[in-house]
Amino acid sequence: MKITIVRPGDLGAAEIARWRELQRTEPDLGNPFLSPEFTLGVGRFRDTVRVAVAEDGGEVAAFFPHERGPLGIGHPVGFGLTDLQGIVAPADLRLDARALLRACGLGVWDFDHLIARQLPFAPYHRVRRVEPVMDLGAGFAAFEEEMRRAAPKTHRTIRYKERKLGRDVGEVRYEFASSDPADLTRLMAWKSGQYTRTGRTDRFARPWIVDLVRHFHETGFGVLSVLRAGDEPVSAHFGLRDGTVMAGWFPAYDTRFARYSPGMIGHLRLAAGCAAAGITEIAMGRGGKEFKEGFKGREIVIAEGRVARPTAGAGLHWVRATPLNRARGAVLDDPRLYRHADRVLKTYARMRGRTR
Structure with a gap:
């Protein structure tokens, strides 16, 4: 060879x-x-x-x-x-x-x-x-029904907090693919804050990673999704898409809205957005196992x-x-x-x- x-x-x-x-x-x-x-x-x-x-x-x-x-x-x-x-x-x-x-x-x-x-x-x-994977092959309705059966408490909590967020702050809206650079800058700032609060190394302190993420956003290989309540950006997720597969990469949220579990709301909305866009699975990566158990359909x-x-x-x-x-x-x-x-x-x- x-x-x-x-x-x-x-x-x-x-x-x-x-x-x-x-x-x-x-x-x-x-x-x-x-x-x-x-x-x-x-x-x-x-x-x-x-x-x-x-x-x-x-x-x-x-x-x-x-x-x-x-x-x-x-x-x-x-x-x-x-x-x-x-x-x-x-x-x-x-x-x-x-x-x-x-x-x-x-x-x-x-x-x-x-x-x-x-x-x-x-x-x-x-x-x-x-590594857990969200299975969206049968569509979002089937995915949500399976989640409701396998993790009823998690599903009820997400939907309850989503309704409460809408009542307290404003109508909950989700943009699956934002092309606005300002939305990406905000996500990286939120994520840097999370790294600092939790004692982790701030990946966005490395200029080449910032440049890489911006490059993927500009070329469309990266998909930036944003959850809003009224006019307030609440959480965001930057993932990579290859055909019918998305890899979760950088989720982050505004800590002012932490009591609403915006990350979990965002993940459920992300599943709906991906299914509508023809994506059949989301690879969620290792770590945070307890949070991801309610979403997974299979494992790698x-x-x-x-x-x-x-x-x-x-x-x-x-x-x-x-x-x-x-x-x-x-x-x-x-x-x-x-x-x-x-x-x-x-x-x-x-x-x-x-x-x-």
Whole structure:
């Protein structure tokens, strides 16, 4: 098998067409994070992005998008921002993962949201988890009816708070796809505030991420949805769309309206908007499991782990990253630990705020 390493912008029209063909024919590859648009977009702002193009018998058999850092340490494209990762290839492709890394000039490839069924990386899984998916294939009415049956308390709470929001503030309206840059600026400000309040790293403090999100919004790959009550913007969501699949990405809300659970109202309205726009599923990503249980229709099995070759860079990466990854994984897998860690981070954020 011949493997060629290229920059995303060097991919030709035939290669992009083949990439999309593979996405259409393989389960779960249709996710926006695995689309050429995502890799091309990140490649505009990150010079470290590369794509390994594997050819077999004169035909492209696989695409392996990745980022190459110092000392040959590799990550999925947009690592830390993506909720699904992997190689774009037929499910039965047999490719030696370490040989692939050697061709890419990588000593290690670290992953945390890998499609678990992919054969080349199966020996390197450290742990498997699941990501919830909203199933809108039968339309919104069927989705809501199933939610009403499976999570009646959650559904009743959302609808009650939606009515109360309308009575207290103004008529509740939902715009599925806003093209207004001001709406996007507001969402990023809300999200930055949330990161600060909860002690998380503010992703929008990184200029390249701001530029990336604006690029996806301008090109239509990103869909910005806004919930309003009267004239007041209450919550918003920025997701990525690839055909009939949406990947949830950045939800946020105005804390003045927190008592109305605007995020949950927004998610239900997002489901309705997606169904009306021909989207059949919304990948919700990992984390916040209790909130997402009421919305999910199925799950994607994902894996966390690393592929490594015997290099100095791989050894250094193991020392630095492995203990932290294991601790994070333990927290995500245990709801009690997750809640405790969340409280600790919020307390830290409040203390940090008082000392400024």
